[in-house]
Amino acid sequence: MFSAIIFIFVKHPFDVGDCVTIDKEEYVIEHISLLYSQGRSVSSRKYTHFPNCVLNSKPVENISRSKAMHEVFTISVSYDTTVEDVDVFRDEFRRFVGDNGRDFYKEDVSVELCGFALDKLEVRIQVRYKGNYADGRRIQRKAMVLGELLRLTRLVPLFGPGGGAAALGSGDNPSFGVTVTPEDAKLRVDAFKRNKESKRTTMHG
Structure with a gap:
């Protein structure tokens, strides 16, 4: 009680x-x-x-007592994406936010590289809504942002992890095969394993 x-x-x-x-x-x-x-x-x-x-x-x-709130979106792009591509993406997204000033704050837009792995980069987009999530327009505003992000990734373009290369084996990126005997194949596999193991770092002492 x-x-x-x-x-x-x-x-x-x-x-x-x-x-x-x-x-x-x-x-x-x-x-x-x-x-x-x-x-x-x-x-x-x-x-x-x-x-x-x-x-x-x-x-x-x-949420109802909160003021204007941020939404954060993260997209994964190809590792070979250039800084210039991200700059163009940022400028175009800020133009979209400026054109929709009744729903978003232009001065609070952030589009930045936020992390990377060996096969991809992470781009974080932060936008601030005019109003909080309780005003009934969150879904509408979020849909507007997602639609624009989809348009811009195609316009720049930004490719997903793996890049925009043609599929392996297609006419634009043909693949070739080499036939070897089972004995030769086994020798190559064993040699690769020995070479891989020789590069392993070991602790001494």
């Missing part, structure tokens, strides 16, 4: 109608009493009952 009183009257993290995130799930609060609160899941529309004494020990993110 004491924990529930602290949660409702001291912390007071939400009101009826607020959109909140609890345990990574978004809910719209529909009822609040002294001992429990009830919310409906945004994704599944299921009605959920929360004891307030339990909520008192959980982080509750109130």
Whole structure:
């Protein structure tokens, strides 16, 4: 009872109608009493009952009380993507955001290389919506961004991991085969294994 009183009257993290995130799930609060609160899941529309004494020990993110919010998108591109390609992509995306100033903040756009592996690069795109996720336009704005990202990856173009080369074996990238005897094939495999093992770093001492 004491924990529930602290949660409702001291912390007071939400009101009826607020959109909140609890345990990574978004809910719209529909009822609040002294001992429990009830919310409906945004994704599944299921009605959920929360004891307030339990909520008192959980982080509750109130989306409705938040200000303008960011959304982050990450795309994987080919390792041979140039810095100039990323610059063109960034300029074009900023132009899109500027043309849609009623939905996005142009000054908060970020398009940067954020990581790489031996076979790909990671490009992170961050955009700030005018309004928070509770205003009912998040899905519309996100769809606008995703549509523009798809258009720009084709326009620049940016290729996915592996690059934009023709498929191996196609007319534009033919493959050739060499026939060897089983004995010769075994000798080559064994030689490759010995060479591979000889390059292994070993600890001494």
